[in-house]
Amino acid sequence: MMSQRRGIHLDQSELLCKKGCGFYGNTAWQGLCSKCWREENQRERQKQIQEDWALAERLQREEEEAYASRHQKAQSQPTITPLNKFEERKTKEKSSKVNTVTKFFIPSTKTPPKKDAVPFDTQSSPSPSSSSSRHSSVDSDHATREFIDFLKPLKSGREIFKQCRAFTESMVYKRDMGADELSECVQDFYQNLSERLQTQFKGSTDHVESVMDEVEKYMMTRLYKEVFCPETTDDEKKDLAIQKRIRALHWVTIEMLCVPVDEEIPEVSDSVVKAITDVIEMDSKRVPKDKLACITRCSKHIFNAIKVSKKEAASADDFLPTLIYIVLKANPPRLQSNIQYITRFCNPSRLMTGEDGYYFTNLCCAVAFIEKLDGQSLNLSSEEFELYMSGQASPHWPQATGASSCSPGNTALNQVHKRLDLLTGLGERQERVMEKARQLESDLIDWTDEVEQKVQSVLESYPPETQNPTATTASGTTSTASSAIDSDNIENELLPPPLQPQVFAG
Amino acid sequence: MAAGGAGGNSGGKTYSFKVVLLGEGYKLIIPPLPLQASFLTKKLNITGKRVNLAIWDTAGQERFHALGPIYYRDSNGAILVYDITDEDSFQKVKNWVKELRKMLGNEICLCIVGNKIDLDKDRHVSVEEAESYAESVGAKHYHTSAKLNKGIEELFLDLCKRMMETAQAEERLKGNGASQSASSRRGVQIVDDEPQATPAGGCCSSG
Numbered sequence: 217m218m219s220q221r222r223g224i225h226l227d228q229s230e231l232l233c234k235k236g237c238g239f240y241g242n243t244a245w246q247g248l249c250s251k252c253w254r255e256e257n258q259r260e261r262q263k264q265i266q267e268d269w270a271l272a273e274r275l276q277r278e279e280e281e282a283y284a285s286r287h288q289k290a291q292s293q294p295t296i297t298p299l300n301k302f303e304e305r306k307t308k309e310k311s312s313k314v315n316t317v318t319k320f321f322i323p324s325t326k327t328p329p330k331k332d333a334v335p336f337d338t339q340s341s342p343s344p345s346s347s348s349s350r351h352s353s354v355d356s357d358h359a360t361r362e363f364i365d366f367l368k369p370l371k372s373g374r375e376i377f378k379q380c381r382a383f384t385e386s387m388v389y390k391r392d393m394g395a396d397e398l399s400e401c402v403q404d405f406y407q408n409l410s411e412r413l414q415t416q417f418k419g420s421t422d423h424v425e426s427v428m429d430e431v432e433k434y435m436m437t438r439l440y441k442e443v444f445c446p447e448t449t450d451d452e453k454k455d456l457a458i459q460k461r462i463r464a465l466h467w468v469t470i471e472m473l474c475v476p477v478d479e480e481i482p483e484v485s486d487s488v489v490k491a492i493t494d495v496i497e498m499d500s501k502r503v504p505k506d507k508l509a510c511i512t513r514c515s516k517h518i519f520n521a522i523k524v525s526k527k528e529a530a531s532a533d534d535f536l537p538t539l540i541y542i543v544l545k546a547n548p549p550r551l552q553s554n555i556q557y558i559t560r561f562c563n564p565s566r567l568m569t570g571e572d573g574y575y576f577t578n579l580c581c582a583v584a585f586i587e588k589l590d591g592q593s594l595n596l597s598s599e600e601f602e603l604y605m606s607g608q609a610s611p612h613w614p615q616a617t618g619a620s621s622c623s624p625g626n627t628a629l630n631q632v633h634k635r636l637d638l639l640t641g642l643g644e645r646q647e648r649v650m651e652k653a654r655q656l657e658s659d660l661i662d663w664t665d666e667v668e669q670k671v672q673s674v675l676e677s678y679p680p681e682t683q684n685p686t687a688t689t690a691s692g693t694t695s696t697a698s699s700a701i702d703s704d705n706i707e708n709e710l711l712p713p714p715l716q717p718q719v720f721a722g
Numbered sequence: 723m724a725a726g727g728a729g730g731n732s733g734g735k736t737y738s739f740k741v742v743l744l745g746e747g748y749k750l751i752i753p754p755l756p757l758q759a760s761f762l763t764k765k766l767n768i769t770g771k772r773v774n775l776a777i778w779d780t781a782g783q784e785r786f787h788a789l790g791p792i793y794y795r796d797s798n799g800a801i802l803v804y805d806i807t808d809e810d811s812f813q814k815v816k817n818w819v820k821e822l823r824k825m826l827g828n829e830i831c832l833c834i835v836g837n838k839i840d841l842d843k844d845r846h847v848s849v850e851e852a853e854s855y856a857e858s859v860g861a862k863h864y865h866t867s868a869k870l871n872k873g874i875e876e877l878f879l880d881l882c883k884r885m886m887e888t889a890q891a892e893e894r895l896k897g898n899g900a901s902q903s904a905s906s907r908r909g910v911q912i913v914d915d916e917p918q919a920t921p922a923g924g925c926c927s928s929g
Contacts, residue, residue: 421736474783519760530760531760531779532760532779532780532781532782533781533782533783535760535781536781536786536789537781537783565738568738568740568796569738569739569740569763569774569776570776571761571763574760574761574776574778575761577778577792577793580792581781581786581789581792581793584788584789584792585786585789588788592785593785
């Protein structure tokens with residue numbers, strides 16, 4: 217009755233514990249019964265606690281060494297630190313691919329315990345899903361180390377680090393929260409921290425910003441897996457929708473969008489390709505700032521392409537259509553997820569007034585335009601638009617639409633003719649190749665026949681000396697023949713014994 | 723950015739403002755930069771206060787009109803330019819004003835700019851009409867000539883002052899910034915220069 221009402225049928229055996237102990241299992245315990253789950257979980261937990269300890273000890277040592285060396289340096293030659301900092305930043309910029317690990321720190325022995333927000337017990341208690349990401353901790357360690365290195369020369373570096381660490385760890389427990397709430401948490405943290413830094417650095421905005429950049433980098437590297445395209449949102453659905461939409465719009469031409477770019481010029485087409493590469497590359501970055509940098513690079517290439525084509529500086533009137541064109545050509549992976557991620561977790565000041573923010577906003581506009589695009593916005597009638605969208609006609613195929621798209625149609629037609637010529641040429645060549653192949657095949661057959669005949673004639677002229685022509689017909693005779701062979705062996709006993717293998721000391 | 727001035731903090735605050743340029747006419751008043759003219763930042767010093775001004779160009783074509791909200795979101799000011807010889811362009815400005823007031827309320831400082839005053843003999847939008855309209859919607863009207871480079875400097879300085887006043891009024895309303903609400907976060911960023919009596923480790927009151 218129950219199963220009927222819900223429209224699904226469940227076999228009783230599916231409800232039992234997967235270990236086969238006869239008790240009922242529970243999906244919350246991965247299909248195990250409470251007893252089996254406890255045993256299973258205990259083992260895993262024990263293992264993870266040990267791993268945690270090892271890792272934490274290692275990092276703790278490193279952290280302490282780092283601070284110790286910093287103090288030495290500061291005492292002996294204080295002028296060397298800014299140089300170090302510069303170099304560290306340079307190396308940091310190169311390595312941005314880092315993995316997330318949930319937590320691996322324990323409070324340092326030097327630190328009074330009250331300062332640490334998260335007690336060790338909660339840190340080491342594992343959650344099943346986090347164990348998989350644990351293995352990629354090496355990269356995440358790298359990010360942590362860089363962050364520590366960056367903070368070293370700062371007066372309150374240690375405090376900043378501890379706060380970020382505690383906050384990042386606390387975020388892991390909030391993964392069931394909605395994406396907007398997570399964003400709210402992170403943004404509040406950014407704001408609070410930057411306010412305090414501003415007090416500390418006495419209003420040196422640039423300094424605060426550089427620290428906030430590193431904070432963002434450290435935190436988002438570690439949280440990326442948890443907060444990028446989280447399951448609580450429909451980001452993934454939107455990704456697929458826009459991807460499908462862009463694919464359906466493959467027929468949109470430069471002319472329809474009024475893009476002032478002439479791809480015949482090599483430098484322009486080069487810039488276009490670079491812009492496409494950059495916007496696709498965005499998805500491979502983890503830190504919002506790095507993603508934004510990709511968009512900015514893409515935009516600069518677009519500006520260059522427009523400038524070379526038009527021979528004058530580009531305005532937003534030229535830029536936006538070109539960006540739309542680039543997005544249509546690139547169809548960047550996980551576009552919506554990336555936009556959402558940047559919006560939620562980027563440093564707000566950069567997004568609001570910075571140059572990166574301006575280009576990002578234009579990208580958002582391009583996506584919004586593509587989503588809502590209709591015939592009118594491409595100067596097409598709605599019938600034409602529908603025809604193109606349904607794939608029944610294409611602007612590259614002037615027969616279908618007549619004179620509506622004349623100039624692009626003509627070039628397309630030329631190309632079609634050229635390709636058709638090429639195809640006929642290829643067809644003829646293939647014909648020739650096939651003929652030769654057939655020739656070769658018959659030659660081969662002839663040759664095998666010839667060889668066979670030769671062998672036959674040789675066999676006939678020199679028949680093999682089979683002592684017993686009846687041997688093949690009667691089984692009885694074969695057995696006698698074999699016994700005869702055996703008896704022959706008796707004579708062999710006169711031969712010397714076979715050589716024995718000898719061991720040489722080598 | 724201004725790394726040189728980092729050490730000398732003479733007091734005061736740094737304001738960051740975002741100003742959008744909407745409509746088609748503004749292309750006339752912003753002199754194009756050598757590389758690109760769609761985004762520029764300016765550092766100004768107004769009555770002893772530092773102001774970072776970010777000016778956002780927007781695509782003005784009619785088919786991109788619907789994207790307006792994405793551009794002017796979070797902006798502190800908007801510059802709407804019309805051509806005094808073109809009645810139609812003034813109508814477009816009116817549409818923008820309506821939309822901005824509806825979407826952003828009174829928080830945004832609006833500038834209505836009548837450009838091309840060098841062509842006063844061909845004027846089709848009367849000064850009285852334009853100024854009274856601007857007053858009726860709480861905007862300010864300016865007369866400029868991009869050709870003669872007239873009135874543009876004044877326009878930006880005046881806009882900055884007005885945006886600062888708006889920001890300061892908002893500040894007072896909120897109390898002394900002790901508990902800034904989340905809604906203000908993406909808005910104006912105010913940087914306090916007054917050193918508060920906190921030692922180096924003062925920022926660590928976690929837990």
